[in-house]
Amino acid sequence: MGRGRWRTAGSALVRVLLVWAVSTLTMLALAGILPDFRLQSDDGDSITQIGLTAVWAAGAFGLLSVLVWPVLVRALLLVPALVLGLLVFFLNGSLLLIALSLIPDGRGEVAPETAVVVAAVMSAVASATSTALAVRDDEAYRRRLYRLADRRRRRQGRTDPARGAEAPPGLLMLQLDGVGYEELRRACADGLMPTVAGLLDGSHRARSWRTDWSSQTGASQLGILHGSNFDVPAFRWYEKDTGEVMVCNRPTSAAELQRRAVGRTGDGGLLTLDGASRGNLFSGGADQLALVLSVSARRGRANRSRAGYFAYFSDPANAVRTAGSFVTEVVREIVQSLRARIRGDRPRVSRGGLYPLIRAFATVVERDVVVAAVIGDMLAGRSAVYADLVAYDEVAHHSGPRGRDTDRVLQRLDRSLALIARVAEHAPRRYRIVLLSDHGQSPGETFLGRYGLTLKDLVRAGCGLPVSRRAGRTRSGAEARAAVLAALHRPVEEGEEARPGPGSEPVVLASGNLGLISFPGIPGRASRERIERAHPALLATLANHPGVGFLLVDGVVLGRDATAARLDVPGEAEELLAPFGPGAARAVRRTDTFPHVADVMVNSAYDPRTGTVHAFEEQIGSHGGLGGEQGHPFLMWPTELSDPGEELAGAEAVHAVLRRWLREADGPQVPLTVPVPVPVGEAVAEAVGEAVAAAVGDVVAAPAGEAGGEPAGPPMEETPPGDGNSGSLPSAGVPARDEIR
Numbered sequence: 001m002g003r004g005r006w007r008t009a010g011s012a013l014v015r016v017l018l019v020w021a022v023s024t025l026t027m028l029a030l031a032g033i034l035p036d037f038r039l040q041s042d043d044g045d046s047i048t049q050i051g052l053t054a055v056w057a058a059g060a061f062g063l064l065s066v067l068v069w070p071v072l073v074r075a076l077l078l079v080p081a082l083v084l085g086l087l088v089f090f091l092n093g094s095l096l097l098i099a100l101s102l103i104p105d106g107r108g109e110v111a112p113e114t115a116v117v118v119a120a121v122m123s124a125v126a127s128a129t130s131t132a133l134a135v136r137d138d139e140a141y142r143r144r145l146y147r148l149a150d151r152r153r154r155r156q157g158r159t160d161p162a163r164g165a166e167a168p169p170g171l172l173m174l175q176l177d178g179v180g181y182e183e184l185r186r187a188c189a190d191g192l193m194p195t196v197a198g199l200l201d202g203s204h205r206a207r208s209w210r211t212d213w214s215s216q217t218g219a220s221q222l223g224i225l226h227g228s229n230f231d232v233p234a235f236r237w238y239e240k241d242t243g244e245v246m247v248c249n250r251p252t253s254a255a256e257l258q259r260r261a262v263g264r265t266g267d268g269g270l271l272t273l274d275g276a277s278r279g280n281l282f283s284g285g286a287d288q289l290a291l292v293l294s295v296s297a298r299r300g301r302a303n304r305s306r307a308g309y310f311a312y313f314s315d316p317a318n319a320v321r322t323a324g325s326f327v328t329e330v331v332r333e334i335v336q337s338l339r340a341r342i343r344g345d346r347p348r349v350s351r352g353g354l355y356p357l358i359r360a361f362a363t364v365v366e367r368d369v370v371v372a373a374v375i376g377d378m379l380a381g382r383s384a385v386y387a388d389l390v391a392y393d394e395v396a397h398h399s400g401p402r403g404r405d406t407d408r409v410l411q412r413l414d415r416s417l418a419l420i421a422r423v424a425e426h427a428p429r430r431y432r433i434v435l436l437s438d439h440g441q442s443p444g445e446t447f448l449g450r451y452g453l454t455l456k457d458l459v460r461a462g463c464g465l466p467v468s469r470r471a472g473r474t475r476s477g478a479e480a481r482a483a484v485l486a487a488l489h490r491p492v493e494e495g496e497e498a499r500p501g502p503g504s505e506p507v508v509l510a511s512g513n514l515g516l517i518s519f520p521g522i523p524g525r526a527s528r529e530r531i532e533r534a535h536p537a538l539l540a541t542l543a544n545h546p547g548v549g550f551l552l553v554d555g556v557v558l559g560r561d562a563t564a565a566r567l568d569v570p571g572e573a574e575e576l577l578a579p580f581g582p583g584a585a586r587a588v589r590r591t592d593t594f595p596h597v598a599d600v601m602v603n604s605a606y607d608p609r610t611g612t613v614h615a616f617e618e619q620i621g622s623h624g625g626l627g628g629e630q631g632h633p634f635l636m637w638p639t640e641l642s643d644p645g646e647e648l649a650g651a652e653a654v655h656a657v658l659r660r661w662l663r664e665a666d667g668p669q670v671p672l673t674v675p676v677p678v679p680v681g682e683a684v685a686e687a688v689g690e691a692v693a694a695a696v697g698d699v700v701a702a703p704a705g706e707a708g709g710e711p712a713g714p715p716m717e718e719t720p721p722g723d724g725n726s727g728s729l730p731s732a733g734v735p736a737r738d739e740i741r
Contacts, residue, residue, distance in 0.1 A: 023058040023126050024051070030118050036111035037118055057108050060099035061122060068095060093119045120324070167429040168665035172378065173386045173436065173658065174420070175280075176413060177217060178393030178623065180440020181208035181634040183401060192407055193414040195421065196435065199636070204435075206636035209648035211439050213587040213603075215631045216511060216624045217393075218248025218257070218281060220438035223651025224658065225277070225284035225386060226261035226269045231594045235511035235624055238518040239596050245509065246596075248281060254294040258282045270658055271384050276377045278387035279370040288382065290373045291366065312372045322368050329360035336405055347445035347620040351398050362394040363409060371416050378420075378427040384662060389413055393441070396621035401441035401629070406621075434661070435636040436654070441621040442513070442628035444612035447604060451547050455515045455602065455616045456508040462541035463506060509598075510616035512624020513606075516598035526599040528553045542602060547614045549627065550577065552601035555592055567592055579608055580626040583649055587626065590650075603627070637661070 028051070031039045039053045093116035100108030100115075110118060179187075184206065188197035200206060212219055216235045223229035236247040246253045262268060262285075269285025271277055276288035283292050312322075337351040370387050377385045392409045399405035417435070424431045448454050457467045507518045519526050519534070531553065532539060542548055543558045551558040557565045557573050565572035573585040580603075591597055604614040606627030613630070615622035623630035635644060635654060641664060644657040 019126050020055070020059060020062065023062060023122055024054045026122055027054045027058050027118070030121060034110075034114050034118065036114040038109050053103055053108060056103050057099055058122070060102050061096055061119070062126065064095045064099055065123065065126075093117075095119060096122070167381060168383075169430045169432050170378075170382060170427075171384050171434060171658075171662055171665075172374070172420070172424065172431045173384070173434045174374070174417065175221070175386070175388040176392060176435060176437050177388055177390040178396055178439060178441050178621075179410070179437045179634070180401070180629040181206070181437075181632045182629055183440065184437075184634050184636075186402075187407075187410045187414075190407075192410045193417075195414045195418040196636075199421075199433075199435075203638055203640075204433075204636050205639055206435075206634050207644070207648070208632045209635050209644075209654060210583045210587075210650065211631045211633060212650050213584075213591045213626060214511070214514065214624065215439040215626070216248065217388075217438050218254075220633070220651045221281050221388070222257055222261055224436075224438070224655050225271065225280065225282050226258060227265045227267060227652060227655045227659075228261045229651055230264060231260070231596050232257065233591055233594050233597045233601070234509070234514050234516055236509045237511075237516050237596055237598060238507045238509060238520075240518065240520065240523070243520070245507075249293065251293050251296045254281050258294045270655060270662070271386055274383035276373070276382050276385045278373045278377070278385065279366060279390065280386060280388045284386055286384075286386075288377065291369060312369045322365060325364045325368075326360045329364050330356045333359050336399070340399075347400075347443075347449055349398055349446060349449075349618045349620055355398065359394055359398070363391040363412070367391055367412075367416060371420065374420055375423050378424055378431060381428040388438075389416065396441045397619040399621070401443050401621040432638045432641060432661070434638070434641075434658070435634075437633035438651075439623045439633050440629035440631065441623055442606075442611060442613045442630040443621055444513075444610075444614055446618060446620065447513075447547050447614040447616050448618075450614055451545075455510060458542065458545060459506055459508050459517055459538065462538035463535045464537070465505065512617060512619065512622040512630070513604035513613040513615045513627060514625030515602035515604075515616045517600040517602065518598050522599065525554060525597065528556055531599065539600070542600070547605050549580070549603045549605045551603075552588055552592060552597075553599070557588060577626075580606055581631070584626050586649065 027039070031037050031050075031054070039057065040050050093112065096115045096119040097110065097112065100110060176184075184193070184196065187193040188200060191197075212223070212229065214229075214232055214234050218235055219229045219232040222232060232248070235249075236245055238245050246256070248254060248257070261282075267285075269275075269283065271283070272285035275284060275286035277283045277286035277290075277292050279291045281293045283289055283294055286292075289295060333351065333356040337356075340348055340351075367389055370389060374385055374387050391413060392406060395409050396406050421433060424433065453461075453467070460467050505520075507520060509516045509518075519531070522530060522534070528539070539551065539553065539558060540562070543551055543562070544560055549559075555567050557567065557576055559565075559576050563576060565576040567573050567585075567589045573588060577584040577588065591601070602616075603625045604616065604627065606613050611628040613622060613625070613627040615624075635648065635657070637644065641661050644654075648654060648657065
């Protein structure tokens, strides 16, 4: 035992010295390249003296990074996350200036702007070197991961598997936001997602499930995490009793929806027992939170969600690389948008303004922070983890569900999954990994682009109200925008009509290809007769428009040419809604029972031959209503878990399956002694800040020079072929049936 400890200490010392040496050489090279950076006195020094100066400066900078940086980031935890990301370079440069000031005889000097560049390069090189050395010592790396996880477990009062009963398997649920079942099949067959394909070829199965009529993250995730999405008719809707517009990605609305769901079910949620919620709209009842929208509106210590930023940015290498990758992604989006314009791609939507920043946040910052938090949860041995990766959904809205842009996003998501799967091998407990999505994406030209007017314009025309000659655009409801606003401490989206003004004019809202029309001047839900008396031409104008598929008005489905079907008459709605696929009538019938269903629900037209719809928002890849792949997400599970069943209709059914899988572990789902909750800023910072940031954090975000800053391979041994994680494609391709085996 003593010899092993000495060997481990010796290996650690060797790695420190090698990292120090590489950092010294890097500093010497930079001093030779950059004119405003020198490591010698004004009178000149010998090569030996310059080398010793570089050794001193590199050592001082490395020591300051280890000791000062975590404290500095913790002190800035209340600073908006994106502002902290921009400060990263300047803070790191300040540490370099301090390190150079410690050199005897003033031999080190650098301009402040050059210090930022030197510090960034030094952090990246040191981190990459440390990773490369860890790869060469797998056993030491394995022991270190276990030791860090074991230390956290003892501090939190957790059962030690090495000394007591073995912990039951944990359940890791990863949501690939917006990835439909057919898109998953295609990505695996085309080699875009080798990690997922390898799992399907060995240890996992996948099948599709049907969303509710409201096929969007708010309704789906609320149902999955809290077991009830009753009275969530769309992404945004108007509530007559309060006069407010509810928006699923507004923190105050998300908190209210979560409160209502808990009140209906009487249960805290799927993650109540020893769970963690990462990057989600709702908490699921978890105590450990990071980037959860429903708590982001809280002030002070009650808002522990943003502490996930501290856990990740506590390592300067992580911070520098993610910031660099962020800039790279912004440039990539601008270039891709220009190419689309030059090629004349159709359909196309505007991708200017703040969108490049929002896309970079979703595909780089949020991805990296969520992946790091999940890794920390596994190393801490949590029983249940649910995390949402929103990158594909955000890009698909503006680039379309299929194409070069989204293919690259899927590739990077697969690398993140590979990293998580391999780190799971070193966790203190075994994890069953479940992949799922909340909805799919249906392509198609926007309603405005196809017909030259918005749904609001069409409604006003049908009501005999004046219509603007210049068609306005409807803001996209993508989830990433809300995450950015929350990170900037601006939880209420500017320009959003939270409380429409008084008057009898209709309130028209869009949720993908689902539109909602409410009449504030009519108390309660307006009947068809009441609407036709007030606005005789409206319903006919909407129902006969080529861009509209059907309407729901007070228990009656209206189609083209005055076709009507009552929901309470068996078979009528099924026949009228048959083009929208099986289960469409059931979904519409359920929504009709919601207290806050709109007076008129409008579903866009759907072409079964092409799978296209017409979004009422600025999205060429959309979801929110019925029609096409948007209503067919996937559920992928290990074969050791029970089969979910032949038909999964609605998010609440998925919740029931996940809850059953949580109960299938051998033994209790939580330690017999429940630990006292630790503030996430400390618990996650310790578990992730030490284990991830120091050991694998540098592979969560690849160097900015690599394509998109995608996660590189983890510093561990390659998985042997044939064990279900080999990453090889299924030998016979991906079968074209409802379940992949």
